[in-house]
Amino acid sequence: MNTTAFEPSTQDVVAIIEQVWESFLGETPVVDDDVPAPTADRITALISVTGGWEGHVVLESTSALGSAIAAAMMAVDESAVAEADIADAVGELVNMIGGFIKSLAPGPSALSLPLVLSGRDTHASAPDTVPVCRAALTWRGEPVVVTVLSAAARTSKDTGHEDSDR
Amino acid sequence: MKILIADDSRVMRQIVTRTLRQAGYDGHSIVEAADGAEAFDLVQKESPDLVLSDWNMPNMSGIQLLGALRGAGLDVPFGFVTSEGSQEMRDKAEAAGALFLIAKPFTADTFRDALDPILS
Numbered sequence: 001m002n003t004t005a006f007e008p009s010t011q012d013v014v015a016i017i018e019q020v021w022e023s024f025l026g027e028t029p030v031v032d033d034d035v036p037a038p039t040a041d042r043i044t045a046l047i048s049v050t051g052g053w054e055g056h057v058v059l060e061s062t063s064a065l066g067s068a069i070a071a072a073m074m075a076v077d078e079s080a081v082a083e084a085d086i087a088d089a090v091g092e093l094v095n096m097i098g099g100f101i102k103s104l105a106p107g108p109s110a111l112s113l114p115l116v117l118s119g120r121d122t123h124a125s126a127p128d129t130v131p132v133c134r135a136a137l138t139w140r141g142e143p144v145v146v147t148v149l150s151a152a153a154r155t156s157k158d159t160g161h162e163d164s165d166r
Numbered sequence: 167m168k169i170l171i172a173d174d175s176r177v178m179r180q181i182v183t184r185t186l187r188q189a190g191y192d193g194h195s196i197v198e199a200a201d202g203a204e205a206f207d208l209v210q211k212e213s214p215d216l217v218l219s220d221w222n223m224p225n226m227s228g229i230q231l232l233g234a235l236r237g238a239g240l241d242v243p244f245g246f247v248t249s250e251g252s253q254e255m256r257d258k259a260e261a262a263g264a265l266f267l268i269a270k271p272f273t274a275d276t277f278r279d280a281l282d283p284i285l286s
Binding site for chain 1: 174175176177178180181184222223224248249250251252254255269270271272273
């Protein structure tokens with residue numbers, strides 16, 4: 001439950017994505033608000049922040065982008081990239097984006113280890129959360145969609161407790 | 167010199183190794199650990215001259231690793247390489263005895279700024 005409002009801007013998310021890509025991947029992705037979220041053969045990475053702010057950062061893309069990212073980060077040909085390397089590389093991307101979002105959010109808080117899902121039609125959802133920002137970009141023709149989910153705030157009216165009960 | 171890199175991401179360990187080379191620190195031997203517990207054992211076995219550690223790792227986190235090393239009387243120079251670069255984390259790192267905290271993503275210049283006082 002979040003009692004302090006925190007809504008990172010799309011510009012915040014785009015800025016860290018560009019920084020990560022520039023440092024480790026070379027050319028930066030291009031903002032494309034019309035890019036649809038990937039459907040089949042998708043890779044989804046999620047990382048959570050708990051404490052002063054509670055929420056999740058979700059990165060969605062395609063397995064093709066995952067393979068290209070892993071190859072670039074490892075400085076190898078894509079033929080040398082294993083499935084585990086793809087999960088590792090994409091997990092590190094969401095780790096860096098999540099760490100940046102955590103640094104902006106009210107603290108103190110903790111960052112989880114990343115969770116990476118891959119396969120056809122995989123999708124990560126977190127109950128009782130609301131999306132507070134979404135950044136959509138393309139890189140080498142593949143979509144990169146990052147969504148920040150915030151745990152829904154509850155009021156005393158929602159919980160059924162009167163203030164005097166606390 | 168011998169440098170121990172602790173990170174649960176093999177990809178990131180490779181990036182750190184490559185960035186050390188790009189920063190001009192080639193010629194050092196590298197030891198890798200996939201979590202804090204493995205790093206603790208390897209520090210005792212390998213006696214590195216520097217530990218570069220991620221913060222968030224399974225089994226034993228980087229901050230727990232640093233505490234364990236200092237608790238065991240091991241004063242090996244230690245720095246964090248982590249996605250969490252807030253002032254709060256930097257203060258925690260310094261209070262625990264870390265010499266620096268490099269935030270991911272980083273560049274070779276970032277590494278030089280942090281490591282020159284130690285490795286040069």
